[in-house]
Amino acid sequence: MAADIFIIQHYEFPYLYKFPGQSSDERILFVTRESEIILIFRQVMVALAAGVIFLVGYAIARSLENFVGVGFGGLIELFFAAAALLFGVAGFWWVTTLWKRSIALITNKRLTKFIYTTPWNRHNLSLPLDMIVDTGAYSKGFLQAFFKLGTFTARSSAASSGVATDDPQRVNKKYFYIENVINAEDIHHYLHKVLFVFRQDWTKLDNFRPFLPTLKGEARKEFMKQYPEYWS
Known part of the structure; x- marks a missing residue:
């Protein structure tokens, strides 16, 4: 049984895969996707964006501590840390899924x-x-x-x-x-x-x-x- 072409990590000769719309007498001569370098680059961009979210939250929490107290400032920092983590995980999944498919x-x-x-x-x-x-x-x-x-x-x-x-x-x-x-x-x-x-x-x-x-x-x-x- 031919493997699902959208979930294969690395394509190998002789390309015995099936894709949507393929006719019965249609044969794959080559299949490829963007270089993994592009995927890594996008993942790094996601990680940097998540880092920026965390740093912004850290800066806001520190600047507000004198007005709202250390405890509330800590909650703000925790919120931004959670947001950065969620963004990073979701972003990694998003760019990896688009690249792979x-x-x-x-x-x-x-x-x-x-x-x-x-x-x-x-x-x-x-x-x-x-x-x-x-x-x-x-x-x-x-x-x-x-x-x-x-x-x-x-x-x-x-x-x-x-x-x-x-x-x-x-x-x-x-x-x-x-x-x-x-x-x-x-x-x-x-x-x-x-x-x-x-x-x-x-x-x-x-x-x-x-x-x-x-x-x-x-x-x-x-x-x-x-x-x-x-x-x-």
């Missing part, structure tokens, strides 16, 4: 991703392979540059400006992003191979080699000897 996939039919905005709500975006015009990989912003992460992007042939216009400058191209990953360039190169096969004979993707982010060259070739049913 928000995933992106490459299949033999499309690119798709599930983005959780709360632990209970999500939106799903998909881009069929036959609508991909080109792909790219780059780093953007200080955070990605500092942590050596990247963004993979695929541009769709679909375009819309929201209004009737013949001006190409007013047309918004539709893009599919996989952000904050350590192997954005490798995903870009792999998808080029997938698209080449898809445009030559899409049925050959049924047993095309899934993406192996940790293996390259000869190491990957040796590993794939264990799986002769796949080709690349």
